Amino acid sequence: MTHIVTVGFASDGKLNKSLFELIGAAKSFENTELSVVAVGSTIDTNELVGYGVKKVYVVDGLSEYQPESYLNAVLKGLDALKADIILLSGDSIGRELGPRLAIRKGFSLFSDVIKLKETNQGLVVTKPVYGGKAEAEFLNKGETAVVLLRPKAHDKALKSDDVAVEIEKVTFEASGFDGLVRIIEKLKDEGEGVKLEDAKIIVAGGRGVGSKENFSYLEELALVLGGSVGASRAAVDAGWVSTTLQIGQTGSIVAPDLYIAVGISGATQHMAGVSAAKHIVAINTDAEAPIFSFAEYGIVDDYNVILPVLTEKLREILS
Numbered sequence: 001m002t003h004i005v006t007v008g009f010a011s012d013g014k015l016n017k018s019l020f021e022l023i024g025a026a027k028s029f030e031n032t033e034l035s036v037v038a039v040g041s042t043i044d045t046n047e048l049v050g051y052g053v054k055k056v057y058v059v060d061g062l063s064e065y066q067p068e069s070y071l072n073a074v075l076k077g078l079d080a081l082k083a084d085i086i087l088l089s090g091d092s093i094g095r096e097l098g099p100r101l102a103i104r105k106g107f108s109l110f111s112d113v114i115k116l117k118e119t120n121q122g123l124v125v126t127k128p129v130y131g132g133k134a135e136a137e138f139l140n141k142g143e144t145a146v147v148l149l150r151p152k153a154h155d156k157a158l159k160s161d162d163v164a165v166e167i168e169k170v171t172f173e174a175s176g177f178d179g180l181v182r183i184i185e186k187l188k189d190e191g192e193g194v195k196l197e198d199a200k201i202i203v204a205g206g207r208g209v210g211s212k213e214n215f216s217y218l219e220e221l222a223l224v225l226g227g228s229v230g231a232s233r234a235a236v237d238a239g240w241v242s243t244t245l246q247i248g249q250t251g252s253i254v255a256p257d258l259y260i261a262v263g264i265s266g267a268t269q270h271m272a273g274v275s276a277a278k279h280i281v282a283i284n285t286d287a288e289a290p291i292f293s294f295a296e297y298g299i300v301d302d303y304n305v306i307l308p309v310l311t312e313k314l315r316e317i318l319s
């Protein structure tokens, strides 16, 4: 029996949503025991009832993220649970803690994983390679593996199992190394509306949008559709929009139902963040732009001509 331990974090008592993606991935394995290490403050473990989780090891008393303290808390949980596979979300916290965890314990590490499966030889993970142009499978030869699952790569687990959850709760005790990294200032994301990662509709703009002011056309369309605005790195680098709007390999990974790409060429590094979008619509003056090979619908024209008409028509239909 494989013991999979998923790691979750809680701020204001609520566990992060990506933990339920990890549980979903773990449940696709047969013959497994599933546990959770939950780190944070005032964690509500009731949230984990009904997902087939057998044990939850809670390290409480950490009110805000701090790499060393979180790492020590996760290590404490892992020492108690003895995992074969440790699943963390490949978000900013996971990407910071995963490698440290693997080094401290001598485990294997697999980052940016999009799929994982059990084989006779052991755990096999799938990762995108060559900037998302291909996928490669890797076999874990070590005993224990730390796997960073790309956010949105797996559906969240559905509630079904009525397994009684065993809960062990400890209060975090600081050690000499805690506090080596201190949070000096927290900047609030100025973005309005739905977070990009959770948006069902995204209107994203690239270099072809031409200026900061012109992004208002995209904002208007997003408003009409109840969606969010995103951007390519070229638009971010030009200073037209905040870095928090960047989508792609070095930005957010999104999974909307509808992705409207405006003046975006479709570089592999951009598309790496959009591969889970259900429907892609592209507006681009260049009929040869790579974006058209990803798009279900394409409009070859100047967005200055298309967007105002499209926005008006949609406003009419949706009102």
Ligand SMILES: Cc1cc2nc3c(=O)[nH]c(=O)nc-3n(C[C@H](O)[C@H](O)[C@H](O)COP(=O)(O)OP(=O)(O)OC[C@H]3O[C@@H](n4cnc5c(N)ncnc54)[C@H](O)[C@@H]3O)c2cc1C
Pocket (backbone or CB within 6 Å): 205, 206, 207, 208, 209, 231, 232, 233, 234, 235, 246, 247, 248, 249, 250, 251, 262, 263, 264, 265, 266, 267, 268, 269, 270, 273, 283, 284, 285, 286, 289, 301, 302, 303, 304
């Ligand atoms: C290590 C690394 C990581 C990277 N990470 C990211 C990432 O996370 N996200 C990301 O986006 N990029 C990333 N990049 C950059 C990426 O390679 C591309 O350079 C970038 O995505 C290009 O952005 P773009 O499509 O907006 O610009 P361009 O490639 O310049 O495309 C602009 C498009 O606009 C069209 N256009 C021009 N005028 C109009 C108009 N009036 N109407 C309609 N269409 C018009 C053009 O035909 C063109 O296709 C990364 C690169 C590297 C090396």
